Amino acid sequence: MQLRKWMPTIIMVVILLLGVAYAYSQNFFQKDQTAPVEAKWVTFTPANVQQIEMQSSPDNANTTTTPASITLENKQNLWHMRTPANYPTNAYAITDWLTTLQAATVHDIVEDSPTDVAKYGIDAQQPTIILTTSTGKQDKLYIGSKLPTDGYYYARLNEGAIIQLSQQTVTDLSATAFYFVDTTPFGWDDQYMTALSWTGQDQTNNWTLTHQANLEDPSQDRWTFDGHSISSEQASNLTDSIKNIPTDQLPTPASKLSSKSPLFTLRVTRTEGERTVNDTYQGFQSANNPAYIDVVDSSQQWAYRLPSESIKQVMKAAQTITDSTSSE
Known part of the structure; x- marks a missing residue:
């Protein structure tokens, strides 16, 4: 009799426990672990x-x-x-x-x-x-x-x-x-470059790189170095060795350079739409530090201080191509 008296209560407790267990199994009581999305500080395009x-x-x-x-x-x-x-x-x-x-x-x-x-x-x-x-x-x-x-x-x-x-x-x-700031004085796209000519001060490191583009198949572009055919890889290695020389200082006005003969002159011919554009870059020995060369960009407005060693590496890269073509 006593058990029958408490039976409804026992049934309710069992149902409640089963309900709680089900709720936990469905994550009903777990907090949302998703981190709040932080608002943008300033909205603009x-x-x-x-x-x-x-x-x-x-x-x-x-x-x-x-x-x-x-x-x-x-x-x-x-x-x-x-x-x-x-x-x-x-x-x-x-x-x-x-x-x-x-x-x-x-x-x-x-x-x-x-x-x-x-x-x-x-x-x-x-x-x-x-x-x-x-x-x-x-x-x-x-x-x-x-x-x-x-x-x-x-x-x-x-x-x-x-x-x-x-x-x-x-x-x-x-x-x-x-x-x-643009940290390199040199800048052109090889795709549109048709000729690149390097003239050294002592005339011992002069060379010309030419490019004939194949618009339908760039892999068939024709490159020559001093009249000798070279691979596109050789050509890009040489042009990249020039274009990828950065400065670690702000440019200075080219007008502040003392007048003297350039150590080298680089002339680049490229196409710009229907026009042919000629750019000239010149390198001068730094007056107060031989470890650097001041390179005047094609606008003739700014001079960039570059390590002398980086320019020597360009000349070595050109000499490597000269050696490889002279043995043909």
Whole structure:
């Protein structure tokens, strides 16, 4: 009789336990382990950016120890540097920088409506970055001091909240003028290059490379070196040895070079649409350091300081081809 009295209760408990077990098996009581998606810090389309202004950290290539202002302007899909000087720019570096900024996310909100931004290391009168789009829209971005906890900086967009920005993002955005500069004086596309002529100062290392393109099948392009047929691999190895020599310093105005005879003159003939273009590059011995050669680019406006050894390697590469063709 006593068991019959408690039977309904026992049945209810059993049903409850079975229900709880089923719920756990279906993850009903487990917390959502999916990490929240962090919001973008600033929303923009890189292709629509017309101007970038920023306060840069000191350039390693300069002697200045104070932050410098950098201004980049996009005119007709070509990027130009306006400050600190109209250096030749590397469009790929600018695109990468914009991509990094576009991907920047808000880790956390520190204060929604700040009344005193100075305590976060932010100068309300001096944005770190200003983006201006082709429609005239302008975003002012501020990066302040580092948080007491490692890994984040205070930041702000326009007159909005104080947020946490990752240290890695701040590092990636802290570019100097040198980061945006085209670091090599030489530049052409081998596909459109028809002739390349190198003339040394002492006339002992003179050679000419010619290229006849096969538009239907580039693998059938014809290359000659001083009149001898060579492979496309030999030709590209030689041209790459020239084009891929970078500088580790900002270019200087070519007008500042003292007048003297060039160590070498490189003339490049290439096609540009229906036009034939002739570019000339010249290398001069550095006046104060023989370990470097100053190379004036084809615009005759900028001089790039390159290691003397890199130019010697070009001459060795050419000599290797000379030796191989002379034995034929």
